[in-house]
Amino acid sequence: MTEPAPPRGFPTSEYQTRLNRAQTLMADVGLAALLLTTEAEVRYFTGYLTRFWESPTRPWYLVVPACGDPVAVIPSIGAALMGQTWITDIRTWSAPDLSDDGVSLLGETLREVCKTGKIGVPSGHESHLRMPLVDFDRLKDGLGAGQVTDDAGIMRRLRLIKSSAEIAKIRQACTIAGRAFARVPRIATAGTPLEQIFRRFQMLCLEEGADWVPYLAGGAGPDGYADVISPATSAPLTNGDVLMLDTGIVWDGYFCDFDRNFSVGHPSTIAAHAHTQLMDAVAAGLDAARPGQRAADIFHAMDRTTTGGAGGSDAGRNGHGLGMQLTEWPSFIAHDHTVIEPGMVLTLEPGVETRDGRIMVHEEDIVITQTGAEFLSPRSGNTLTVI
Amino acid sequence: MTEPAPPRGFPTSEYQTRLNRAQTLMADVGLAALLLTTEAEVRYFTGYLTRFWESPTRPWYLVVPACGDPVAVIPSIGAALMGQTWITDIRTWSAPDLSDDGVSLLGETLREVCKTGKIGVPSGHESHLRMPLVDFDRLKDGLGAGQVTDDAGIMRRLRLIKSSAEIAKIRQACTIAGRAFARVPRIATAGTPLEQIFRRFQMLCLEEGADWVPYLAGGAGPDGYADVISPATSAPLTNGDVLMLDTGIVWDGYFCDFDRNFSVGHPSTIAAHAHTQLMDAVAAGLDAARPGQRAADIFHAMDRTTTGGAGGSDAGRNGHGLGMQLTEWPSFIAHDHTVIEPGMVLTLEPGVETRDGRIMVHEEDIVITQTGAEFLSPRSGNTLTVI
Structure with missing residues (x-):
């Protein structure tokens, strides 16, 4: 007997539970936000599912603040699909932009949601940063010395x-x-x-x-x-x-x-x-x-x-x-x-x-x-x- | 009429031509080596073709020196397949290694092949670094301040x-x-x-x-x-x-x-x-x-x-x-x-x-x-x- 397939997608409550767990862990270590850049990390909190990550051209960013809902900072080509998820705060730019490929918009967003505390980026084993290094350096310079740190293993802990x-x-x-x-x-x-x-x-x-x-x-x-x-x-x-x-x-x-x-x-x-x-x-x-x-x-x-x-x-x-x-x-x-x-x-x-x-x-x-x-x-x- | 499929793989001369072009460009900007971490970058110089990159666990490194052939610094699970390419200098470690996932081996290799000059890492538009940030920081610390820089757009120039x-x-x-x-x-x-x-x-x-x-x-x-x-x-x-x-x-x-x-x-x-x-x-x-x-x-x-x-x-x-x-x-x-x-x-x-x-x-x-x-x-x- 074949069991029926489970439903596609998740109820919003699934993402809220993930967010609550994340924010509890962030509070423990005093992080003001997580900055996420990879397919799995972004999808974990949003449900944003597309094979378009196969294209390496455009960076995609998700900001998970210590309080409140995640903010998507993404290329405008993804706005319609992200708009179908539970995420409501979607900020876009026309990518690719060779002079500023979302870095200013991301910096503004981080400054807005992070009044105090540092920004955690997954940095440990099995992680990588999916954005150009020059843009990462520019972002860090804009935010001020020491504002960006690792995520204290939070994404690993959640996804385990x-x-x-x-x-x-x-x-x-x-x-x-x-x-x-x-x-x-x-x-x-x-x-x-x-x-x-x-x-x-x-x-x-x-x-x-x-x-x-x-x-x-x-x-x-x-x-x-x-x-x-x-x-x-x-x-x-x-x-x-x-x-x-x-x-x-x-x-x-x-x-x-x-x-x-x-x-x-x-x-x-x-x-x-x-x-x-x-x-x-x-x-x-x-x-x-x-x-x-x-x-x-x-x-x-x-x-x-x-x-x-x-x-x-x-x-x-x-x-x-x-x-x-x-x-x-x-x-x-x-x-x-x-x-x-x-x-x-x-x-x-x-x-x-x-x-x-x-x-x-x-x-x-x-x-x-x-x-x-x-x-x-x-x-x-x-x-x-x-x- | 259906044209016959082209042959699979490339003759070694294709890779030697790519290497020569790279080394000419490296000489122009005074780079001692390129450090490459992504699937396309590694394959470009080696022909190493596997879908195993789908697994994010293990980092893979290729060092392209200013003179001489590329050196692969890779997990031992890839040794047999890399051994089928034209690359002869293949250095492996048993990955995953939670205390030192190839970083020391990579550092030694870079110090060996880079007597003078900096190490270029693709850092511009459409690039990313496929290794954990903590390992990248550790590598840079081990090599000394300012030893790692961007690749001056060389990979982009080659692959265009x-x-x-x-x-x-x-x-x-x-x-x-x-x-x-x-x-x-x-x-x-x-x-x-x-x-x-x-x-x-x-x-x-x-x-x-x-x-x-x-x-x-x-x-x-x-x-x-x-x-x-x-x-x-x-x-x-x-x-x-x-x-x-x-x-x-x-x-x-x-x-x-x-x-x-x-x-x-x-x-x-x-x-x-x-x-x-x-x-x-x-x-x-x-x-x-x-x-x-x-x-x-x-x-x-x-x-x-x-x-x-x-x-x-x-x-x-x-x-x-x-x-x-x-x-x-x-x-x-x-x-x-x-x-x-x-x-x-x-x-x-x-x-x-x-x-x-x-x-x-x-x-x-x-x-x-x-x-x-x-x-x-x-x-x-x-x-x-x-x-």
């Missing part, structure tokens, strides 16, 4: 915990990708070029309901592949290969991120054993994934199974957060001590080296509940799927 | 002019999207929800040969739509609507960016007239697009046709550069005085307001030749296509 409405969207993305993966045996046969399989797989994702397919990587080879981030080559799939496809599709602005391995013909002993190891590692990770544990604990649980506790691989981690972006905080590594909490959406992504220069990686998506964790992706079987 | 091999890839992307657009009448019929048309159109792009579909926006309504950047809604296409689809597909790392308008049923007088105006504007833009003209001249040529010379619209410009990214420099606006040169790939994108709150926009892709310009996208007919 997903609401039930967010989780429903991620589950929907997982369900769609799961249906596409189930149809892979129909498109991936020995002799088919990998690039053709990649194209057909993306079409399956769309046909099953993906809004778009921002991420697909994979590989194929005997007993595994060299990495997990490569695009397709024209090499034909060959009997004896292990084929891996790893996708992040988007549904209503939320990602899934999981992969599947397939054996072309009867799996080798090495590949079959690796798959079992990966399933054991996922089970160990799932078992460790409960409130109060730390990200490092989940790493060690999986790492004990895959490397005997050697401490990881070239991939650098075996899982991570997930949500509005393909990958988010935390990381399942030995040194990430983030405390696991209900509402976190995470991937379990163990990898094993099958032989020199070849790996197999498996990935599932889970959500942390009050007592443990449950799968959002349709959990893989213990046997490698043969195609 | 495309090689014939690059143009062939953009032409291929245009050809593929053109074939998909030709099939729109089969998927877009009155009663079909817009979101379903968007999904099917992306599938057509893939079926016709797109590697992936990073961009699709559009809209539908009587006599036009409210903007050109919106994602799909669930509203059904209705008789009398003008449907617009604007796509940027990728083929071997290069984009097309053009749109098509369709009339659902017989076009209104307003829509038919607007289409004619847009075709006239494209013709005027094409006529103005030749070496020695300026970006502003092409703007004015189109603007005279669409607004009678009023000076533009909310979209902010009526065309732009195109290549490794959906949009690149220059902009067709009144104040962009970039001199047009052979090898520039540009979009002509005039828009008209059809009635209060509604617009129609048309877009084609062209390449500047020695004497003028030619179309890369299959030029639209003078009559609005009826579906």
